Amino acid sequence: xxxxxxxxxxxxxxxxxxxxxxxxxxxxxxxxxxxxxxxxxxxxxxxxxxxxxxxxxxxxxxxxxxxxxxxxxxxxxxxxxxxxxxxxxxxxxxxxxxxxxxxxxxxxxxxxxxxxxxxxxxxxxxxxxxxxxxxxxxxxxxxxxxxxxxxxxxxxxxxxxxxxxxxxxxxxxxxxxxxxxxxxxxxxxxxxxxxxxxxxxxxxxxxxxxxxxxxxxxxxxxxxxxxxxxxxxxxxxxxxxxxxxxxxxxxxxxxxxxxxxxxxxxxxxxxxxxxxxxxxxxxxxxxxxxxxxxxxxxxxxxxxxxx
Amino acid sequence: xxxxxxxxxxxxxxxxxxxxxxxxxxxxxxxxxxxxxxxxxxxxxxxxxxxxxxxxxxxxxxxxxxxxxxxxxxxxxxxxxxxxxxxxxxxxxxxxxxxxxxxxxxxxxxxxxxxxxxxxxxxxxxxxxxxxxxxxxxxxxxxxxxxxxxxxxxxxxxxxxxxxxxxxxxxxxxxxxxxxxxxxxxxxxxxxxxxxxxxxxxxxxxxxxxxxxxxxxxxxxxxxxxxxxxxxxxxxxxxxxxxxxxxxxxxxxxxxxxxxxxxxxxxxxxxxxxxxxxxxxxxxxxxxx
Numbered sequence: 001x002x003x004x005x006x007x008x009x010x011x012x013x014x015x016x017x018x019x020x021x022x023x024x025x026x027x028x029x030x031x032x033x034x035x036x037x038x039x040x041x042x043x044x045x046x047x048x049x050x051x052x053x054x055x056x057x058x059x060x061x062x063x064x065x066x067x068x069x070x071x072x073x074x075x076x077x078x079x080x081x082x083x084x085x086x087x088x089x090x091x092x093x094x095x096x097x098x099x100x101x102x103x104x105x106x107x108x109x110x111x112x113x114x115x116x117x118x119x120x121x122x123x124x125x126x127x128x129x130x131x132x133x134x135x136x137x138x139x140x141x142x143x144x145x146x147x148x149x150x151x152x153x154x155x156x157x158x159x160x161x162x163x164x165x166x167x168x169x170x171x172x173x174x175x176x177x178x179x180x181x182x183x184x185x186x187x188x189x190x191x192x193x194x195x196x197x198x199x200x201x202x203x204x205x206x207x208x209x210x211x212x213x214x215x216x217x218x219x220x221x222x223x224x225x226x227x228x229x230x231x232x233x234x235x236x237x238x239x240x241x242x243x244x245x246x247x248x249x250x251x252x253x254x255x256x257x258x259x260x261x262x263x264x265x266x267x268x269x270x271x272x273x274x275x276x277x278x279x280x281x282x283x284x285x286x287x288x289x290x291x292x293x294x295x296x297x298x299x300x301x302x303x304x305x306x307x
Numbered sequence: 308x309x310x311x312x313x314x315x316x317x318x319x320x321x322x323x324x325x326x327x328x329x330x331x332x333x334x335x336x337x338x339x340x341x342x343x344x345x346x347x348x349x350x351x352x353x354x355x356x357x358x359x360x361x362x363x364x365x366x367x368x369x370x371x372x373x374x375x376x377x378x379x380x381x382x383x384x385x386x387x388x389x390x391x392x393x394x395x396x397x398x399x400x401x402x403x404x405x406x407x408x409x410x411x412x413x414x415x416x417x418x419x420x421x422x423x424x425x426x427x428x429x430x431x432x433x434x435x436x437x438x439x440x441x442x443x444x445x446x447x448x449x450x451x452x453x454x455x456x457x458x459x460x461x462x463x464x465x466x467x468x469x470x471x472x473x474x475x476x477x478x479x480x481x482x483x484x485x486x487x488x489x490x491x492x493x494x495x496x497x498x499x500x501x502x503x504x505x506x507x508x509x510x511x512x513x514x515x516x517x518x519x520x521x522x523x524x525x526x527x528x529x530x531x532x533x534x535x536x537x538x539x540x541x542x543x544x545x546x547x548x549x550x551x552x553x554x555x556x557x558x559x560x561x562x563x564x565x566x567x568x569x570x571x572x573x574x575x576x577x578x579x580x581x582x583x584x585x586x587x588x589x590x591x592x593x594x595x596x
Binding site: 016019020022023024026027029030031032033034036037038039040041042044045048055102105106108109112114116117118119120121122123125126127128129130131133134135136137138142143145148149151152178181182183186187189190235238239241242246249261264265268269274277278281282284285288289292 | 345440
């Protein structure tokens with residue numbers, strides 16, 4: 001009897017082992033990819049960030065400790081691009097506000113909802129390079145759409161959108177809001193449709209007005225979506241690069257349009273400061289890690305869920 | 308008397324609501340026009356003469372309509388090779404990457420093995436790491452491997468699978484009952500057979516949607532190709548249109564630039580219009596987990 005139980009157990013574990021070996025084989029490709037193209041590069045970046053490495057000289061022979069980091073933190077260009085990156089993030093609350101307002105409008109529509117959603121989403125699926133080229137043309141000082149419109153309406157010549165240190169930031173914010181708006185609309189719309197209608201009906205019977213419904217039902221119940229959009233936009237906001245390179249080429253007048261990633265790219269691939277660039281990359285990774293961690297910590301405080 | 312007031316209240320409300328709906332509709336329509344207007348302007352510009360473009364007055368209707376710029380773009384060798392290079396990246400990546408991703412998703416969702424969670428978390432962590440962080444070491448790695456004179460830096464990593472795809476397919480597989488696994492076992496299906504003959508057909512829809520999104524991602528990718536493709540003959544479409552932009556803007560040939568950009572946008576937009584319901588749904592799901 002006991003003998004039997006033992007053999008049975010042995011058989012099960014034999015089968016489990018067989019399953020395990022197959023499963024490991026099945027996940028081998030993504031895992032090897034992870035090791036080669038993620039884990040190894042991250043380790044490499046951290047190591048190289050301590051070296052004055054150019055890609056041509058010796059990596060290990062030019063170790064300088066934290067000197068790269070010290071140089072970055074005292075480089076005015078770094079801080080300028082950091083501040084610009086943060087200024088661009090003004091677009092995030094604007095996009096979230098517009099996104100929620102439009103989603104609430106779409107939620108009222110029955111027959112035209114899908115059509116409108118599709119239209120609003122077109123910029124999101126459009127090639128970032130192509131629409132950056134398009135908007136560089138829209139923002140063109142002499143012949144662009146925007147300045148032609150301003151001239152037609154007011155008679156005065158509009159600002160030098162991409163050439164001016166101040167207006168280039170406004171232009172970028174307009175562009176990014178336009179490009180990303182469809183994303184928040186879709187997410188908010190899905191969130192709104194998830195709120196049970198009874199909640200509103202019950203509150204209406206209790207005599208709540210439209211603003212109270214919005215403030216006490218919609219806002220709290222939609223907060224997980226708000227939170228999700230906020231995190232992903234912040235993380236995305238720290239990675240802005242393509243539109244800056246396409247629209248301004250060199251980072252704008254006096255580097256006024258450059259972002260962190262633009263700075264990183266510039267140092268690494270235009271100046272061959274690969275070690276230095278790696279240090280910028282590590283700082284970027286730390287910032288993004290910190291935001292994610294902080295956001296998840298703050299999540300319990302202001303995000304309310306249905307149960 | 309009271310009843311009458313209630314009735315009129317009700318009547319008023321629905322009338323108020325109707326007016327509200329009309330106002331909202333008009334606002335949404337204005338917004339939609341504003342969103343789509345730059346794209347219309349782009350198409351319009353691509354058909355205009357240089358004189359009309361540089362007149363500085365606000366015009367939307369090309370007069371006369373010229374299609375010559377499209378012909379000019381399509382006769383440029385660099386543009387055509389950009390399309391071919393992009394396709395050369397798409398096909399192997401979607402084929403092999405789709406296979407490895409779905410196979411791994413199957414293992415994570417339906418099989419038991421030690422280290423399952425640890426492996427999964429390790430993969431998931433990579434979604435959080437921006438490409439900008441690893442682009443320098445990857446560039447160095449690909450240079451050392453001698454890949455930067457070919458399309459391999461864009462092809463090989465993709466063939467190892469795509470983490471967000473694994474994540475979504477795993478979620479999708481959870482909704483398929485585990486009993487199918489045991490049934491397949493009883494039928495003498497091996498693990499690979501169970502994946503290939505039972506579960507792969509069942510996740511066809513989800514796999515198709517994910518492959519479509521991945522196709523768009525590869526088609527529109529710019530940063531990785533700019534860094535990794537050292538020789539012009541390997542440039543993908545996005546790199547080509549960006550170089551057109553810098554080259555022809557000096558000559559003020561905006562019609563050509565716009566025509567090239569319009570063509571570059573057509574494949575993804577076409578896919579989007581055909582499958583908009585599925586694409587929008589799968590994106591909405593990602594927000595409400």
